Amino acid sequence: MFGGSEYLLAALAAMLAGAVNALAGGGTLITFPTLVALGVPAVAANVTNTVALCPGYLGATLAQAPDLRGQRGRLWLFLPAGILGGTVGGMLLFQSGERVFRQIVPFLILLASFLLAVQEPLRAWLSRRAGQASSPSASAEWMAILPITLAAIYGGYFGAGLSVIVLAVLGLLMDDNLTRLNALKQAIAFSTNSAAAIFFLFSGRVNWTMALVMAGGALLGGAIGGRLAGRIPAVLLRWVVAGIGLAVAVVYLLQ
Numbered sequence: 001m002f003g004g005s006e007y008l009l010a011a012l013a014a015m016l017a018g019a020v021n022a023l024a025g026g027g028t029l030i031t032f033p034t035l036v037a038l039g040v041p042a043v044a045a046n047v048t049n050t051v052a053l054c055p056g057y058l059g060a061t062l063a064q065a066p067d068l069r070g071q072r073g074r075l076w077l078f079l080p081a082g083i084l085g086g087t088v089g090g091m092l093l094f095q096s097g098e099r100v101f102r103q104i105v106p107f108l109i110l111l112a113s114f115l116l117a118v119q120e121p122l123r124a125w126l127s128r129r130a131g132q133a134s135s136p137s138a139s140a141e142w143m144a145i146l147p148i149t150l151a152a153i154y155g156g157y158f159g160a161g162l163s164v165i166v167l168a169v170l171g172l173l174m175d176d177n178l179t180r181l182n183a184l185k186q187a188i189a190f191s192t193n194s195a196a197a198i199f200f201l202f203s204g205r206v207n208w209t210m211a212l213v214m215a216g217g218a219l220l221g222g223a224i225g226g227r228l229a230g231r232i233p234a235v236l237l238r239w240v241v242a243g244i245g246l247a248v249a250v251v252y253l254l255q
Contacts, residue, residue, distance in 0.1 A: 006038050007213050014052060014214035018221025021056055023228060023237050026116045028053070028160035029109065029245040031214065040207060042102045043093060047200045048207045050159060052214035054197045056222055057190040067183035074184055077141055081149040082188045086195030089156020094203065105158075106252040112160030113245030119164050120235050126171035127178045144173040148188060155189065156196035160245075163189050 013034035017027030028049060035045035068075065093101065147169045155162035167185040174181065200206055 002038065002210065007210065010034060010038065010210055011213045011217035014217030015221035015224070017053070018056055018218035018223075019225035019228065020221075020237060020241055021053075021060075021218075022222045022225025025119065025163060026112070026160065026238065026241040026245070027056075027218070028158075029112060029116070029241055029248065031218075032160070033109075033248045035210070040210070041098055042105060043098050044205045044207060046093065046101070046158065047203060047205045048211045048214070050193060051197045051200055051206050052211040053218055054193055055215055056218050057186075057193045059219070059222060061186045061190040064183035064186050067180050068187060071180065071184055074141060075187060077145060078148055078184065078188050079191045081145050082152045082155075082191035083195040085149045085152020085154075086156035086192035087199050089153040089158075089192075090196040090199040091156075092153065093157050102252075106249040108158045109160065109245050109249040109252070112158075113242040113249065115161035115164040116238055116245065117242040119238060122164065122168060122171075123178070126167065126181070141174060144169055147173075152188070152192040152195075155192040156199075159193065159196070162192060 010031075013031050017030045020030065021027040031053070032045055032049050035049060036042055040048065096104070148166060151162060151165040151169060154165065163185055166188050167182060170176075170181045170185055171178070
């Protein structure tokens, strides 16, 4: 059983994660280690974290909905891939079990930290590439289904860094401006997270009180982060969160 102090700490971590996600991304690198530190088993912490942060993905997708206009065909291709991958990733999480997942977690956190660190130069490169884009290619869209499905499997299994992977796939295989690809990325990430969260609902491993407390904190943090946008350098914040992720991964490896 958790007391008021544990729930308060989880809410504060989720609020910070919500603000960080709104400003730079990488909030899972804050909330997941917090849950584990509070004594939640690693798999249950991952499941609870996925469910708790789901409303944030919905809010981000709705905020970028205008940039999804004219991309209905792509949504029909990629949302099923996100749903399939998220569900498979959730199934793999339970199949791997607590022991294996705890062994893999440090490397997943290292991967997420690396992706967060390279997000800005990757985005800049994709933006330059999009500036040289010709007309969108239908064949390239079909080619993107498999890598997006694989990325979604990773997202359903752990999730941190998923958005960076999906945006990289879209930017490499499709010719379009970065704003539209970013909105498409957000919709894919939402479908992946939602599919995993729905699968987790029936697992019996969601700490519902903790998830609800964190969801409220994440929503409040997202609102605060939105107001702070432009006042705090996102690049600096991204490096700070990546550094936190690196430190957490080292601690897990030493354990």
